[in-house]
Structures are given as C-alpha cells and as structure tokens.
Amino acid sequence: MVGEGQTYQLLWRLVNGVVMVFARRIFNSGALSLCCLLCGIVLWFLTYNQVLLIHRERRDDHKCHLKYGKDWEEYRRRVPSRIIPGVY
Numbered sequence: 001m002v003g004e005g006q007t008y009q010l011l012w013r014l015v016n017g018v019v020m021v022f023a024r025r026i027f028n029s030g031a032l033s034l035c036c037l038l039c040g041i042v043l044w045f046l047t048y049n050q051v052l053l054i055h056r057e058r059r060d061d062h063k064c065h066l067k068y069g070k071d072w073e074e075y076r077r078r079v080p081s082r083i084i085p086g087v088y
Contacts, residue, residue, distance in 0.1 A: 054083070054088075057082050
C-alpha cells in the first residue's frame with residue numbers, strides 16, 4: 001500500500017513533469033519565433049537595400065546618358081556590368 005505522503009509526492013512529480021514538458025515546448029517555440037523574426041528582419045533589410053541600390057543605379061545611368069551622350073554609350077559598351085561583374 002502506498003501512504004498518503006508517497007501519493008502526494010508521486011502526484012507532485014507527475015504534475016510537475018507534465019508542466020515542465022509543456023513549458024519547454026513553449027520556450028522552444030518562443031525562441032524559434034524570435035529566430036524567424038530576426039531572420040525576417042535581416043532578409044527585409046537586405047532586400048530593401050538591394051531595391052534602393054538598383055533604383056539609384058538606373059537613375060544615375062539615365063542622368064549620365066543625358067549628360068555625356070555618345071561617350072556614355074562607349075563607356076557602357078566597355079563596362080557591361082552595372083553593379084556586380086557577371087551578375088548585374
């Protein structure tokens with residue numbers, strides 16, 4: 001037979017174990033959410049800067065074409081890459 005003190009201790013361990021399993025899962029899901037949020041912010045920052053960089057390059061290309069005309073076309077022929085050689 002199990003005494004009353006042992007029953008209480010067994011019940012306490014059972015409840016405490018279940019609570020800790022769920023607490024760990026909640027903590028891990030929170031940490032995962034934080035990691036996803038930080039990765040999302042970094043990706044948004046990189047994408048935003050790339051859009052601004054490409055927009056500025058196109059604007060500058062148009063202004064230089066208007067200002068220098070044929071000389072700019074010759075430069076563009078000699079230097080085909082706009083930002084990253086071989087990529088864009």
